[in-house]
Amino acid sequence: MKTATAKDLRQKTAALLDEVRRGQEVVITFRGKSVAVLAPVKNTKRKGLNPVGFGMWQNRKDIRSVEKWLRSLRQPRYKG
Numbered sequence: 693m694k695t696a697t698a699k700d701l702r703q704k705t706a707a708l709l710d711e712v713r714r715g716q717e718v719v720i721t722f723r724g725k726s727v728a729v730l731a732p733v734k735n736t737k738r739k740g741l742n743p744v745g746f747g748m749w750q751n752r753k754d755i756r757s758v759e760k761w762l763r764s765l766r767q768p769r770y771k772g
Contacts, residue, residue, distance in 0.1 A: 695718070698722045
């Protein structure tokens with residue numbers, strides 16, 4: 693595994709990305725401590741969907757119909 697500093701990442705991004713394209717992982721360090729890893733997408737494990745926001749309004753009585761609610765929001769404020 694190759695190591696590069698944050699400065700290297702700023703100045704030599706294309707070269708580091710070429711390394712990653714070849715399949716090598718690159719550890720990025722900042723002030724001597726590892727902070728990130730550049731790795732090919734195929735090698736990384738994709739996490740499952742984290743549905744934090746899904747269903748957050750499902751029990752609200754004032755938003756039973758999303759279409760109705762959006763229509764009411766999109767109406768002009770002043771009728772004249």
